[in-house]
Amino acid sequence: MQSEPSAALRHRTVEGPAGRLHLVEQGTGPLVLLVHGFPESWYSWRRQLPALAAAGYRAVAIDVRGYGRSSRPAATDAYRMLDLVEDNVAVVRALGAEDAVVVGHDWGAGIAAVSALLHPGVFRAVGLLSVPYAPPGGPRPTDVFGLVGGPEQEFYVSYFQEPGRAEAEIEPDVRGWLAGFYAALSADTMPAPGEPDPHFVAPGGLLRDRFPAGVLPAWLTEDELDVYAGEFERTGLTGALNRYRSMDRDWEDLAPYRGAPVEQPSLFIGGTLDASTTWMSDAIAAFPATLPGLTASHLLDGCGHWIQQERPEEVNRLLTGWLATLTG
Numbered sequence: 001m002q003s004e005p006s007a008a009l010r011h012r013t014v015e016g017p018a019g020r021l022h023l024v025e026q027g028t029g030p031l032v033l034l035v036h037g038f039p040e041s042w043y044s045w046r047r048q049l050p051a052l053a054a055a056g057y058r059a060v061a062i063d064v065r066g067y068g069r070s071s072r073p074a075a076t077d078a079y080r081m082l083d084l085v086e087d088n089v090a091v092v093r094a095l096g097a098e099d100a101v102v103v104g105h106d107w108g109a110g111i112a113a114v115s116a117l118l119h120p121g122v123f124r125a126v127g128l129l130s131v132p133y134a135p136p137g138g139p140r141p142t143d144v145f146g147l148v149g150g151p152e153q154e155f156y157v158s159y160f161q162e163p164g165r166a167e168a169e170i171e172p173d174v175r176g177w178l179a180g181f182y183a184a185l186s187a188d189t190m191p192a193p194g195e196p197d198p199h200f201v202a203p204g205g206l207l208r209d210r211f212p213a214g215v216l217p218a219w220l221t222e223d224e225l226d227v228y229a230g231e232f233e234r235t236g237l238t239g240a241l242n243r244y245r246s247m248d249r250d251w252e253d254l255a256p257y258r259g260a261p262v263e264q265p266s267l268f269i270g271g272t273l274d275a276s277t278t279w280m281s282d283a284i285a286a287f288p289a290t291l292p293g294l295t296a297s298h299l300l301d302g303c304g305h306w307i308q309q310e311r312p313e314e315v316n317r318l319l320t321g322w323l324a325t326l327t328g
Helices: 049-054 081-094 107-118 141-145 156-161 165-184 222-235 244-253 275-279 281-285 312-323
Strands: 010-016 019-026 031-035 058-062 100-105 123-129 266-271 294-300
Touching: 010 081, 019 049, 019 081, 031 081, 031 107, 049 058, 049 312, 058 081, 081 107, 081 244, 100 107, 107 123, 123 312, 141 156, 141 244, 156 165, 156 244, 165 222, 266 275, 266 312, 275 281, 294 312
Parallel strands: 031 058, 031 100, 100 123, 123 266, 266 294
Antiparallel strands: 010 019, 019 058
C-alpha cells in the first residue's frame, strides 16, 4: 500500500449506545480500530497510530467505555462484553466506514475477538495482542478463578471482582500503583523467577505488595506515566474494573457461541515472558481450530505483557505486514 505523509492526531467523540465514545485517529485509508486493555487508554497505541497512518491506514484508537474521556455508566452490567462490542460497531458506523480491521490488546483482545465473532460483516479481520482467543464456554469464570492459587493466595481476577476492594487499594495512590503494576508485568522489571508472583494477593495483603518498587520499565517515561495516572485520577477505577465484574454475565450472554471459531483472517502476537501467553498455551495450540483464518502467529522472545509499548517497532512491522496481506 502506498505510504503518504500522516496528519496529526485528531481527537473526537462519537455517540455510542451508552453515551460518548472518545477516540483518537491518524491517517487515511482502510479503517483499523485499536482497542486497549486494563489499566490503559487510547494512549497505549501512541506508537502504533503514526506507523499505521504512514502505511496508508486510518488508525483509530478508542477509550473503551469506562475509561478516559468515554462515558462511564454506573451499572456494573453496562460493561458486559455484548455492550462493548456494540460500542465498536457504533464507532465504525459513526466514522462512515463499511467495515474495519479490529486489533486489541489484553482485555481489548477479547473485545476484538468477540466483535469479530458476532459481527463478521463489520470486522473483516482481527489482530490479537498478548491474550489469545479462547472460544466462549467452559465452566463459570468465577468458579474457575476462585480455585486458582489455592488457600494461600488469591488470584488477581477474583480480587478485582469484589466491588470497591481494588479501588480502595489503587485510588489513594493511582500513580504509584500504576507504576508498580506496569513494572510487574514488563520484561525488564518483573519479579525474577521464584519471587512472589504479582498476579496473586496474600491473605490480608494487597496486590501491590508484590510489585517492584521505585522503578519504571524502559518503555515508560515519567511523563507518559503522568498521562495514564491523570486519566485514572480523574475517572477513578470502577469503570475499568467493572470489566472483571461482568465475566459471569459474559459467560451467560455468549453461551450460544460456545466453542465458536473466529473465521476471519487473524493475527496473534504475544510475549514469551507474559503470563497471558504461558498460562493460555493450550489456547494458542488450539488456534488451527479456533482461528482457522490465522495468517500469522508470533511470540516475541523476552517480551512481557505490554507488548506494543515494550516492542513498538517490532509490533508495528508485524502489524503493517499482516495488514498488507488483507484485501480492501
